[in-house]
Amino acid sequence: MADMHALVALMRDLEDQLATCMRCGMCQAVCPLYAQTGREADVARGKLALLDGLLQDMFDQPDSVAERLNKCLLCGSCQANCPSGVRVIDIFLKARAILAGFTDLPAAQKIILRGLLARPALFDRVAHWSARFQKLLTRPANDLLGTSCARIQSPLIGRRHFKPLAAEPFHRSAHAHRHTPAGRTGITVAFFVGCLIDKIYPQVARAVSDVCDHLEVGLFIPESQGCCGIPALSAGDTATFQHLVRHNLDQINKAPFDYLVTACATCTATIREMWPLMLHDAPRDLRTQAAALAEKTLDISQFLIDQSILIPTGTESVTRPNPVPVSYHDPCHLKKTLGIASQPRDVLRATGGYRLVEMRAPDQCCGMGGSFNLKYYGISSQIGQRKRESIRDAGCRVVATSCPACMLQITDALSQADDPVEVKHVIELYAESLK
Amino acid sequence: MLSNATITALGEIVGRDNVFTEKADRLTYSYDAAVLDAQVPAAVVRPLSSTALGRTVAFCNSNGIPLTVRGAGTNLSGGTIPQADGVVLLTNGLSRILEINTQDMYAIVQPGVVTATLSAAVEAKGLFYPPDPGSQAVSTLGGNVAENAGGLRGLKYGVTADYVMGLQFYDAGGELIKTGSRTVKCATGYNLKALMIGSEGTLGVLDEIILKLIPMPATRKSLLAVFDGMDKASETVAAIIAQHIVPATLEFLDNFTIRAVESFSHVGLPMEAAAILLIEVDGHSAQVADESEKIEKICRQMGAMSIRVAEDDAQRDRIWTARRSALSALAKLKPTVVLEDATVPRSKIPAMVAALQAIARKFDLPIGTFGHAGDGNLHPTILTDKRDKVEWQRVEAAIAAIFEEALALGGTLSGEHGTGLAKAGFLAKETGMGAILLSRRIKHALDPNNILNPGKVIGG
Incomplete structure (x- = not known):
């Protein structure tokens, strides 16, 4: 354990941000975790009060603060609804970094984060071998959703219905590492694939590639892409985070492009918001590059609509007599962090054969929260259950979203309930409609 | 600190998982929304049944443990800041709407039901629960009754007290007391519910609340009027009332707030305006049309620089965005x-x-x-x-x-936030010492061991 006063000195960095919370408690209305537990330590106000307690040196148990701070989906619902505009997520990530420095990462997380994520090539190799062997450990559960559940009940898998790793990750496919010229649009995009899409949903990456080809957008897919860094940041591991940003920037900046697009809400939010924010102690060149890239990073739907690549029709372009009802789930990192909600819906409306039906509270968190799901599976799936009920009540046959992590969580909830609803990425549906 | 035996006993009453004793957890119940010093309680309990609630109160009384009841902790006068040697009792485990009776137009709720949750539930049945404190998205009805919370609709519809038909509460000794009823009229016994309303947890612990509901107004219409002088705006208010028009809401923003709102949310308010009035009338469509026309005319006669009348729900929302964002626009400064x-x-x-x-x-x-x-x-x-x-x-x-x-000016220290700790020291100036001494005698009679939220309202 490091010196408490050194910790306090580091926490001073956060003082001005923490002082803006007026303890009004309005975050209780929107926190998906608090809705389940009703405990103040689970909601932003309680966590900010705990950090404040550490800061004022009134409270001397950084471990117990860290434990409560880490029990958070980082969905940003509180920040989006905060009357005082407290930058809750910035505070939490900075505080996690500071606290992790003292309490050290748990050994297992250290191995995964430092050893695997920080070295993309090794991560890919491990994932590759896992994909080959996973059939021995799992059995098919739901054919429609393509999930598997644990053949052998392992403590890690529990009762999850998880999507298996793809037999062939995107980066090994024929579509990867493309560099096509800008066509009619005159625009070239670089495509940041992201771990989950690469390894679990490569078809989403193929869809991005197909859509760019169809709409004559030049596509550059950088080689040897790494993780965007959010798992490392969530664990407070800023060294790994910085390493990943540097690696990715080196790869991405190898060719000129107009925009960086992703099909993962979390990657988009991380690159746009966290890359510039969380590099405060990094070398100047890295900060400058990250800030410049953040400016031109867009979600795929946002890119298509805002750059007028796709012209929204306002109403569904119905191409068959019985359009399939599709509902859209707003990923927290897209709507609450970046304010992107209309563009994915516009893409869906431009997708032939579907009819958009809104679910109840489409922007209610699905409960995934990345590593939160691993640590607090029980609460995570209770939150997922609420999302599943909204989807069921919407009467849709397909639920679309813009984030592979949300897709995993929603698939888990629907599969366990045996609901006949497909889970798709918006861009997948659009790409399919082109065929 | 509470002894292990005490903690164990509380655990037996409410269930071990519903007693929080770790310091980090206790720290998160040390404050409310008032700008006052925090006080970390000795323990926090979360009863999940009426029986457990009553037994907790009785236990604290017989052991002399101070007890502070907490709903959402949105109090603006420090009423939910606990004692260092005391217990915080959470009501959010008692959050069921027990009945919504559309025929007799009342609802029965547990104290932890969130105000907005009840409003939405009764609205779904075509009824209306008017009190709408600013924190209604999180505030609890138990807290609203204990503080006699108000809101934007006070002018026409009154405050929480005007909707409490009856109560069931535990006295300091843990006895269940009934007062009022589910009838429109009730003339039996002392009006104990009136004593409980606004007592800020110092006289008893609420267990069930019977609330009056009214029919949902058929239509509503909103206007926004801009003035170049504060006097003109307040004369307009007086003129509207003098014409015997009672709007559901009649709100104003001063120039400082207007500038804060406009630079924050860009809803199109004139930065140079001295005051803005936001007015909403509701009721039967003919009455609404008539009254909004009259109000528009009065505003014009009083020299309003401009008047905006909402023609549809979207325009109405835009008007009220200005009022709703007032506090947050100021808070960001x-x-x-x-x-x-x-x-x-x-x-x-x-x-x-x-x-x-x-x-x-x-x-x-x-x-x-x-x-x-x-x-x-x-x-x-x-x-x-x-x-x-x-x-x-x-x-x-x-x-x-x-x-x-x-x-x-003949006014009061608090219209709706309560006395709590923040205003306890000033209360004598408003009521005189006589009222405080009488209140203390009542408090002593009802809570002889002084365990119920001690120090609040009347000091001591």
Whole structure:
């Protein structure tokens, strides 16, 4: 354990941000975790009060603060609804970094984060071998959703219905590492694939590639892409985070492009918001590059609509007599962090054969929260259950979203309930409609 | 600190998982929304049944443990700040709507039901629960009753007290007491429910609340009128009331607040305006049309610079965005926000607003004022940074000056936030010592061991 006063000195960095919370408690209305537990330590106000307690040196148990701070989906619902505009997520990530420095990462997380994520090539190799062997450990559960559940009940898998790793990750496919010229649009995009899409949903990456080809957008897919860094940041591991940003920037900046697009809400939010924010102690060149890239990073739907690549029709372009009802789930990192909600819906409306039906509270968190799901599976799936009920009540046959992590969580909830609803990425549906 | 035996006993009553004793957890129940010093309680309990609630109260009484009941902790006067040697009792495990009776138009709720949850549930059945405190998205009905919470609709529809038909509460000894009924009229016994309403957890612990519901108004219409002088705006308020029109809401924003709202949310408010009135009438469509026309005419006669009438729901929402974002727009300017609720007879609003401006100048503090012009309930909002000790002394002096001024104008220290800790020291100035001494005798009779939220309202 490091010196408490050194910790306090580091926490001073956060003082001005923490002082803006007026303890009004309005975050209780929107926190998906608090809705389940009703405990103040689970909601932003309680966590900010705990950090404040550490800061004022009134409270001397950084471990117990860290434990409560880490029990958070980082969905940003509180920040989006905060009357005082407290930058809750910035505070939490900075505080996690500071606290992790003292309490050290748990050994297992250290191995995964430092050893695997920080070295993309090794991560890919491990994932590759896992994909080959996973059939021995799992059995098919739901054919429609393509999930598997644990053949052998392992403590890690529990009762999850998880999507298996793809037999062939995107980066090994024929579509990867493309560099096509800008066509009619005159625009070239670089495509940041992201771990989950690469390894679990490569078809989403193929869809991005197909859509760019169809709409004559030049596509550059950088080689040897790494993780965007959010798992490392969530664990407070800023060294790994910085390493990943540097690696990715080196790869991405190898060719000129107009925009960086992703099909993962979390990657988009991380690159746009966290890359510039969380590099405060990094070398100047890295900060400058990250800030410049953040400016031109867009979600795929946002890119298509805002750059007028796709012209929204306002109403569904119905191409068959019985359009399939599709509902859209707003990923927290897209709507609450970046304010992107209309563009994915516009893409869906431009997708032939579907009819958009809104679910109840489409922007209610699905409960995934990345590593939160691993640590607090029980609460995570209770939150997922609420999302599943909204989807069921919407009467849709397909639920679309813009984030592979949300897709995993929603698939888990629907599969366990045996609901006949497909889970798709918006861009997948659009790409399919082109065929 | 509480002994292990005490903790074990509490665990037996409410279940071991519902007693929080770790310091980190206790720290998160040490504050509410008032700008006051936090106080970490000795334990926190979360009963999940009425029986467990009553037994907790009885246990605390027989062991002399101070007990502070907490709903959402949104209190603005410090009423939910606990004692260091005391227990915080959470009501959010008692959050069921027990009945909504559409025939007899009442609802029965447990104390932990969130205000907005009940409003939505009764609205789904075509009924209306009017009290709408600013924190209604999270505040609990138990807290609303204990504080006699108000809201934007006070002028026409009254406050929480006007909707409490009956109560069931535990007295300090843990006996279940019934008062009032589910009938429109009830003339039996002492009116104990009136004593409980606004008692801030010092006289008993609420267990069930019977609330009056009314029919949902058929239509509503909103207007926004801009004035170049505060006097013109308040004369308009007086003229509207003089014409015997009672709007559902009649709100105003001063120039400081207008500028804060406009630079924050860009809803198209004129930055140079001295005051804005936001008015909504509701009821039968013919009445609404007639009244909104009359109000528009009055505003014009009184010299409004411009009047905007909402033609549809979207325009109505835009008008109310200005009012709804008032507090958050002000809150974003400085780290600490002191939200007061001194209330004056409505004819004294121009005098009060002028006094507030003078106070802001005298103590060199930014004060934005908005609030319920129709019922004289203003929200002077002092913007500061509590870490600045020198400025904080001026803030405390300004608060005292606001209280003095409100009382001098025949008003009250608090229209809707309650006395709590924040105003306990000033109460004698409003009521005189006689009322406080009588209140203390009542308190002693009902709570002889002084365990129920000690120190609040009447000090001691």
